[in-house]
Amino acid sequence: MSLRRLAVTLGLAATGLSCAKAVNYLDPSGPLYSYPRAETAAAPSEGRPFRVVSFNIAYAIEIDRAIEVLRETEALRDPDVLALQEMDAPGTERIARVLGMNAVYFPSGVHPKHDRDFGSAVLSPWPLEEPRKIPLPHGARVSGLRRSAVSAVVVRGGQRIRVYSLHLPSPLAISGGSRKAELRAIAADAASAEGPVVIAGDFNSHGKVEELEKAGFLWVTKDLGDTARLAVLGIGLGGLAYDHVLTKGLRPAPGPGAMGIVQDNRGASDHKPIWAILQPAH
Secondary structure, eight states: OOOHHHHHHHHHHTTOOOOOEEEEEOOOTTOOOOEOSSSOOOOTTTTTTEEEEEOGGGGOOHHHHHHHHHHHGGGSSSSSSEEEEEEHHHHEEEEEEHHOOEEHHHHHHEEEETEEEEEEEEEEEEEEEEEEEEEEEEEETTTOOEEEEEEEEEEETEEEEEEEEEEETTTSSSHHHHHHHHHHHHHHTTTSSSSSSSEEESSSSSGHHHHHHTTTEEEEETTTOOOEEEEEEEEEEEOOOOOOEESSOOOOEESTSSSEEOSSTSSSSBBEEEEEEEOOOO
């Protein structure tokens, strides 16, 4: 039996253990949690690259461990944008406060596993404007949870970059075709952006990400490697290339170290944080 088929079989068995339903927040205007930083960041130097970091912190449980990784890993320090997934409001606020960042957080709903808010966040040392929540079209098969993407414009000096933090449902929750439809919804929203766009997060997919390539996005982390562990009912089944960064209007900075995976996440999550360093495409 293939790993994929085994995962599906075990996953379907696991869904039968709990039939709790999610509470969805379908209003695109909220709930919104906004956390401004205490001090205004100094203007960036001209031509400085744009550093993107993305981290799925499983159910926002190990926040202190995640902060250790973000503060003490050289490649993750001082990002221009930090995209977080599986967050709640207290976890988002704590990370923003400790790292000295602005933050915008929209929960998608109350996840039945821990009966807590569950969603994505955008953090940056620079001002965040025009916060948006994009409810995605498909609910999970068992819980009914409808996820949302979170977006804001990062204002870094004279630059305005529209950023999305995204977390698609797992292959056990919705079909591959449904995940493609959710990516098309993000691409449609991003089509209104006047400047560069960055989409970062946990796509719970690899091949499906090509849907954004079709919409003109550069898939920066296409060949980055495995970023998550596949485990069902506590059984480890291998690695998955699920966390990614895509962009329009920007490109990877030249030279080594322009992107990567942090292998040691200090037990903060079943995902590893990733980074990409970008610069203007022209």
